[in-house]
Amino acid sequence: MFSGKRVKPLTPYFLILPAVLAMLLVHFFPIIWGVMISFRDLDIFTISNWTKAPFVGLDNFRWAFSFDQQEGQNFLRSLYNIVLYGSVTISLGYVIALAVAILLNQKFFGRTTVRGLVLLPYIMPDSVAYSVWRFIFQSRIGIVNQYLISLGLLKEPVVWLVGPRAMTAVIIASIWKGWSLGCLLLLAALQSVPREIKDAALSDGATPWQVFRYVTFPFLKPVSKIYILLSIIWNFHAFNQFKAMLGSSPGYYAEVPSTLILREAFQNFHFGLGAAMSMGLVVLTVVIAVVYARLFQPGKTIEE
Amino acid sequence: MNSGRKVLRMIGIYVGAIIVVVVVLFPYLWMVSGSFKSTLEIQSADFRDPELPPRWIPRHFTWENYTRINQTVRMLDYFKNSMVISGGTMLASIFLSLFAAYSLSRFRFRLKEPYVGSLLLTQMFPGILFLIPYYVMFVVFNRFTGVQLRNSYLGMIFTYTSFALPFSILMLRSFLAGIPREIDEQAQIDGCSTLGIIFRIILPLARPGIAAVAIYGFIMAWNEMLFASVLTGTETKTVAIGLLEFITTQESRWAGMMAASVIVTIPVLILFTFVQKQIIEGLVGGATKG
Numbered sequence: 001m002f003s004g005k006r007v008k009p010l011t012p013y014f015l016i017l018p019a020v021l022a023m024l025l026v027h028f029f030p031i032i033w034g035v036m037i038s039f040r041d042l043d044i045f046t047i048s049n050w051t052k053a054p055f056v057g058l059d060n061f062r063w064a065f066s067f068d069q070q071e072g073q074n075f076l077r078s079l080y081n082i083v084l085y086g087s088v089t090i091s092l093g094y095v096i097a098l099a100v101a102i103l104l105n106q107k108f109f110g111r112t113t114v115r116g117l118v119l120l121p122y123i124m125p126d127s128v129a130y131s132v133w134r135f136i137f138q139s140r141i142g143i144v145n146q147y148l149i150s151l152g153l154l155k156e157p158v159v160w161l162v163g164p165r166a167m168t169a170v171i172i173a174s175i176w177k178g179w180s181l182g183c184l185l186l187l188a189a190l191q192s193v194p195r196e197i198k199d200a201a202l203s204d205g206a207t208p209w210q211v212f213r214y215v216t217f218p219f220l221k222p223v224s225k226i227y228i229l230l231s232i233i234w235n236f237h238a239f240n241q242f243k244a245m246l247g248s249s250p251g252y253y254a255e256v257p258s259t260l261i262l263r264e265a266f267q268n269f270h271f272g273l274g275a276a277m278s279m280g281l282v283v284l285t286v287v288i289a290v291v292y293a294r295l296f297q298p299g300k301t302i303e304e
Numbered sequence: 305m306n307s308g309r310k311v312l313r314m315i316g317i318y319v320g321a322i323i324v325v326v327v328v329l330f331p332y333l334w335m336v337s338g339s340f341k342s343t344l345e346i347q348s349a350d351f352r353d354p355e356l357p358p359r360w361i362p363r364h365f366t367w368e369n370y371t372r373i374n375q376t377v378r379m380l381d382y383f384k385n386s387m388v389i390s391g392g393t394m395l396a397s398i399f400l401s402l403f404a405a406y407s408l409s410r411f412r413f414r415l416k417e418p419y420v421g422s423l424l425l426t427q428m429f430p431g432i433l434f435l436i437p438y439y440v441m442f443v444v445f446n447r448f449t450g451v452q453l454r455n456s457y458l459g460m461i462f463t464y465t466s467f468a469l470p471f472s473i474l475m476l477r478s479f480l481a482g483i484p485r486e487i488d489e490q491a492q493i494d495g496c497s498t499l500g501i502i503f504r505i506i507l508p509l510a511r512p513g514i515a516a517v518a519i520y521g522f523i524m525a526w527n528e529m530l531f532a533s534v535l536t537g538t539e540t541k542t543v544a545i546g547l548l549e550f551i552t553t554q555e556s557r558w559a560g561m562m563a564a565s566v567i568v569t570i571p572v573l574i575l576f577t578f579v580q581k582q583i584i585e586g587l588v589g590g591a592t593k594g
Binding site: 009011012013015016018019020022023025026027028029030031033034037042047049100103104106108110111114117118119120121123124125126127128129131132133134135136138140141142143145146149150157176180233236237239240243244257258261262265266271274275278279281282285286289 | 314317318320321324325327328329331332334335338346347349350351352357358399400401403404406407408410411413415416419422423426427428429430431432433434435436437438439440441443447462463465466467469470473498523526527529530533534543544545547548550551558561562565568569572573576580
């Protein structure tokens with residue numbers, strides 16, 4: 001950071017003021033307000049005068065994390081589901097993205113076209129993409145069952161979107177939607193690896209795997225770390241894929257915090273409980289992100 | 305031997321590339337194919353019956369799903385709502401982020417680092433966390449001022465603008481940092497005010513960056529589902545949520561849904577091709593060069 005103008009010291013503040021005001025109203029106040037609501041028993045009768053809602057201390061949090069109440073069981077299960085969903089989607093998505101990026105870094109006829117097409121899953125709007133996947137996964141009229149049966153992998157058509165397979169279906173659709181951004185980022189990083197270093201390593205007798213592991217991969221590390229960190233945040237807050245493919249109530253095996261909280265707050269009108277559950281989700285995300293950041297230190301390598 | 309391995313390698317590459325293309329295009333093609341089928345054809349499809357498996361090429365090609373797009377689900381109205389909300393978000397986020405990004409790229413001030421930090425921090429919180437207090441805020445605001453923000457264009461534009469802002473500001477800041485300061489200084493010597501510099505000098509020079517921010521805001525508002533599912537009503541429902549109405553407990557109108565899907569995707573597809581480079585770079589670059 002070097003020279004800045006110091007003509008009118010207030011000018012920079014005036015310029016960021018509108019953005020700050022908008023974000024205060026939509027980001028910062030609601031966070032504080034959300035904390036306050038989570039300590040109150042706010043329902044449909046008290047909502048227009050929320051300060052009148054009884055203060056209940058940590059009751060909402062106890063409720064959200066209780067093993068012996070239905071809401072608590074649902075919430076704990078949804079936390080388990082989102083961790084399962086997040087870890088499978090992120091790890092498989094990353095491996096696929098990396099494999100395709102390496103493939104598209106080779107010289108072949110039509111490479112530019114294929115690279116352009118890779119963006120398509122990322123561009124398709126969430127509601128469209130997951131609605132189409134919902135269509136694809138239909139039991140009787142869906143094309144997935146048709147192919148699995150004609151390949152002999154299935155005997156009878158299976159129900160994908162209800163029950164234990166629902167999560168698998170959502171994960172497959174989410175990987176399809178998610179890998180393409182990672183692939184483009186990794187491809188850009190691959191193109192920054194100097195040709196000479198690779199050639200030098202190869203002529204020194206390194207195997208292709210060694211070249212990848214010790215020469216190429218270090219170049220991919222910074223972008224990989226940031227991308228996985230962002231993926232953790234995005235996937236733990238996932239809502240669209242579950243809503244579009246499974247509806248407002250995805251069921252025991254595929255319930256995730258966002259869908260559960262939405263129903264608790266806006267169908268059962270337990271606003272306080274919903275706010276407490278949101279806090280629980282935030283804490284989970286922050287803990288995982290911080291552990292990840294401590295282990296891999298994504299910010300550090302980017303500066304090097 | 306060596307050339308044999310080379311041939312094998314090339315075959316491997318082409319097979320891989322073909323798999324990638326097939327996987328990427330599969331849902332797109334199934335969507336387009338479904339949009340030209342009749343509801344009857346889709347519903348009567350049954351792969352256990354050798355006469356009636358679901359097919360890629362429609363048995364009876366029909367435009368009906370497109371011509372009747374507004375009949376069962378008011379898709380055209382939702383399309384208009386989305387256009388207004390996304391367009392409004394686009395304009396509002398251009399202006400707010402232009403001022404903020406200019407300030408961040410040109411001045412040094414005490415609250416700069418905390419402010420940038422808070423922009424990044426907002427990305428850590430799930431939308432659902434904001435939704436409940438936000439809803440309460442709308443209700444309370446309505447009670448005190450009588451202004452209805454829920455189920456109104458204004459409320460939605462305001463919401464989406466502030467969602468688009470953190471990323472827009474960071475993206476535009478790195479773009480403005482590339483415009484030499486000497487240009488502003490020269491203008492200042494010539495007697496131009498700060499606002500004059502922003503509108504007369506920076507605005508024209510930063511057009512590509514602004515286009516990227518604008519389109520990012522538009523697409524974000526076009527695709528958002530969580531807030532739209534609670535805060536919009538019959539008059540303001542957006543396409544992202546309206547699309548789901550094709551499937552009800554009574555009836556599954558897949559053909560209509562696929563036609564609507566095509567129509568919802570096209571604006572995004574067109575806009576994205578203009579700015580894909582800036583958005584992809586900004587998405588990771590802008591967020592990391594804090």
